[in-house]
Amino acid sequence: MLTLNDAGCRPTIGRVVFGLTPDPAASAQLAQIVQADQAARTGNPAQMDWKAVAAQDEARRVQTLALLRSGRLSSARDAFSAALVFQHGDCPAHYQLAHWLAAQALAQGGIREAGWLYGATFDRWQISLGRPQRYGTQFVEVAPCDIQLAPVAAGTTDRDRERLGIPALGLARAPADILSDRCRRGLP
Known part of the structure; x- marks a missing residue:
């Protein structure tokens, strides 16, 4: 409850x-x-x-x-x-x-x-709540078709992420580039 x-x-x-x-x-x-x-x-x-x-x-x-x-x-x-x-x-x-x-x-x-x-x-x-994220799963659109990884707090390791099935932080930035590119090209 x-x-x-x-x-x-x-x-x-x-x-x-x-x-x-x-x-x-x-x-x-x-x-x-x-x-x-x-x-x-x-x-x-x-x-x-x-x-x-x-x-x-x-x-x-x-x-x-x-x-x-x-x-x-x-x-x-x-x-x-x-x-x-x-x-x-x-x-x-x-x-x-x-x-x-x-x-x-x-x-x-x-x-x-x-x-x-x-x-x-x-x-x-x-x-x-206005705080940085911990795992690096959330993105923000800072301008039309300019998508970036939202700020990430220090302290969570890539091993912590791996245990949850979350990509390493270095890999988490790649989807933002892909989403931005697809948006600019008008693709779903």
Whole structure:
């Protein structure tokens, strides 16, 4: 159980419960929510209607939050999926919840990408608080089609990153160059 309150969040989280009552129907509903979440992010980011995506993201967070409040989600896949939805939140408490859920998925095991999501949710949470990221998973657009790795705090080693399935910091900068190039060329 976790309680988070942040009046600036849409929706406000309040109390969530994870792992009380396994419910295959709730897991299936969450799988559909995540599928829509990921589908909304296909295509060229420079050509996407991000206001529409944000509104859709909020609706998906409301649906996911209802499932979390009911205690009907319990598997590592449920935790991972709910973390993905809240990774696309709009406030620090959303990212904190995403990180907590990713930690649940990582602890339960069986999902290869759970380590990466654990690091990515932590990084996004820290950036939302005005702090540097720890693992080097988050990028910022400093100008149109100029994407760079967000500042990274010292102290996390490439070995720490490797344990979570996150690329070494030297390799983390390459996707920013690729994303910038694709954006300039109008590619998805």
